[in-house]
Amino acid sequence: MRQAPGSNRLDKNTDRLPYHDAARFFHRIPFLHIMETLRIYVDTSVIGGCFDREFQEWSEALTDHFRRGRYLAVVSDVVTKEIEGAPDFVKKRYQELLSIPAEIIDVSEEAVSLVGHYMARGILTQRFLNDAMHIALATIAKIDMLVGWNFKHIVRLDKIRLFNTVNMAQGYKPLTIYSPREVVHHDQE
Template identity: 45%
Template sequence: MKRLRVYPDTSVFGGCFDDEFSGVSQKFFEEVRAGKHTLVLSETTLFELEEAPSKVRAILTSLPLEVLEIMEAAEEIAVLREAYIAAGVLGKSSIRDASHVASASVAGVDMIVSWNFKHIVHFEKIRGFHAVNLVRGYRMIEIYSPREVVEP
């Protein structure tokens, strides 16, 4: 079976240490270690992880290199990020969230996985991301919480 290319935002890493999300987040990373998914990581994710506590960063360093794909920074990401903001999908204060979705869209991943229910995993936001992506020549992107992705 083909590995899915999954873009996890930083909330999934931090979710490993959250009372509500830890079990599912840890299971997600177990599935990654088992080779079920390839994680596509952007400059934004890596930057946010650098700012995170060491225990959160340790999750990334515990993953085998063969399940990681590091994106190159691209002007295309900045243009799409600004298009989400200009369309009112997200406000300027949510620029990093817009960067996550833009990075994943440019990379053409199979899905985004996030615990951010306010700015990313939200039906109105997803509709907005889809509309901007289609107008700009990108495909609609699947966006889920880890709970919807891990094996039961």
């Protein structure tokens, strides 16, 4: 006997929840919400995006998630170095992000080696070394997700696939890469 959509009663023939209702049932069990906070690597474009009309809404919303403890912001020496050349208001926003608090990753020999593999594969050129370093640092640190607005070198399906091909060939897990809009939009659904 099938239950009407929206019903949380067990199917009498199987003693199981109907598949379409299982998610709603488990959503109501408080202990299932206990999980580690996602560590999200924030590339420099997200911080600057707080001041760009096209990206402001989503960059600010993501920053708000960090403030509320929904996610943990992760940055690196590379982000810090890139911010040094930014306007003062961007530097101030970066300092605010660090005070939330945020995790900071140092550049390592392992990351430099992984970047070398990206370059050897021709994914990016030396000119975009920092972009490759963001990917390598996030990969090595086992970050849950990297977010950015760099659609030319980072948040681009063909590049993501190439980076992850190298990552897996070198024994690392694939890195999930999204724009802040995808992360915040998904979270609001």
